Amino acid sequence: MRPAIRTDNLTQGYGGNPIIENLTIEIDGGIVGLLGPNGAGKTTLLRTLATVLPPRSGQVQLFGKSLDGDADVRAARRHLGFLPQEFGYYPNFSLYEFVRYCLWLRQVPGRRAREAAMDAIEAVDLGDQAKTKMKALSGGMLRRAGIAQAVAGGVRLVLLDEPTVGLDPEQRLAFRELMRRVSAEATIVLSTHLVEDVAAICDRLHVIASGAFGFSGTPDELIGAAVDGARGDTELERGYISVLRDERVRA
Numbered sequence: 001m002r003p004a005i006r007t008d009n010l011t012q013g014y015g016g017n018p019i020i021e022n023l024t025i026e027i028d029g030g031i032v033g034l035l036g037p038n039g040a041g042k043t044t045l046l047r048t049l050a051t052v053l054p055p056r057s058g059q060v061q062l063f064g065k066s067l068d069g070d071a072d073v074r075a076a077r078r079h080l081g082f083l084p085q086e087f088g089y090y091p092n093f094s095l096y097e098f099v100r101y102c103l104w105l106r107q108v109p110g111r112r113a114r115e116a117a118m119d120a121i122e123a124v125d126l127g128d129q130a131k132t133k134m135k136a137l138s139g140g141m142l143r144r145a146g147i148a149q150a151v152a153g154g155v156r157l158v159l160l161d162e163p164t165v166g167l168d169p170e171q172r173l174a175f176r177e178l179m180r181r182v183s184a185e186a187t188i189v190l191s192t193h194l195v196e197d198v199a200a201i202c203d204r205l206h207v208i209a210s211g212a213f214g215f216s217g218t219p220d221e222l223i224g225a226a227v228d229g230a231r232g233d234t235e236l237e238r239g240y241i242s243v244l245r246d247e248r249v250r251a
């Protein structure tokens with residue numbers, strides 16, 4: 001079986017600054033959480049996996065195929081939904097037009113795209129806002145619009161950068177339910193600072209520290225990584241803080 005994501009010795013950075021170094025990972029199926037402090041490299045990794053940033057060196061394979069040329073990248077993008085931390089949109093597009101446009105970019109055929117756009121908009125509870133212009137949506141609604149376009153049209157891989165920022169508690173619960181439904185058909189990778197979000201939905205967690213995976217395992221295993229006296233309000237937070245501390249000591 002070909003994994004949704006495989007990287008081999010992936011190195012990524014900006015200018016002379018390496019952010020990710022020699023990362024070899026395989027991700028396939030389920031909901032996978034990327035946790036890490038500010039500046040750890042979560043966004044950089046997600047943008048690389050989303051084919052926005054070409055690797056500086058090493059390889060990324062999506063769905064078993066390496067991304068060697070433009071044709072490979074275009075083919076992979078058809079099966080890939082991506083919510084960037086900040087996404088652009090035409091302010092005068094309605095929500096429906098925005099999601100339709102994203103599906104068009106993914107080359108989903110017209111008739112299917114109409115239904116897929118409305119299904120995704122309904123899935124984020126914005127059915128009554130489908131005709132509202134993007135510029136008139138609230139911050140939380142915009143986030144949900146971004147989630148809608150990322151999951152629309154039956155993608156096989158969904159990459160979400162901080163998807164729960166700006167969502168109210170009820171919408172965060174709704175988001176978790178949506179992720180569980182979407183994960184029946186797709187691999188989901190999401191980054192977050194909110195430990196409770198990943199605890200509630202993720203099958204596996206990767207803690208990124210200094211551009212490397214400092215911990216990979218289940219939420220229960222991260223809880224088990226907590227050292228005596230670690231700070232944190234929950235067991236998971238104590239595990240997470242312990243892993244980060246350990247990374248800093250080793251760095």
Ligand SMILES: Nc1ncnc2c1ncn2[C@@H]1O[C@H](COP(=O)(O)OP(=O)(O)OP(=O)(O)O)[C@@H](O)[C@H]1O
Nearest residue numbers: 014015017019036037038039040041042043044045
């Ligand atoms: N376009 C860029 N040009 C130069 N440096 C960048 C650029 N984008 C990110 N960086 C740097 O790369 C490092 C990793 O940033 P990245 O945004 O990937 O981290 P992150 O884990 O997503 O952080 P956060 O949780 O704050 O969003 C940081 O030191 C950041 O300053």
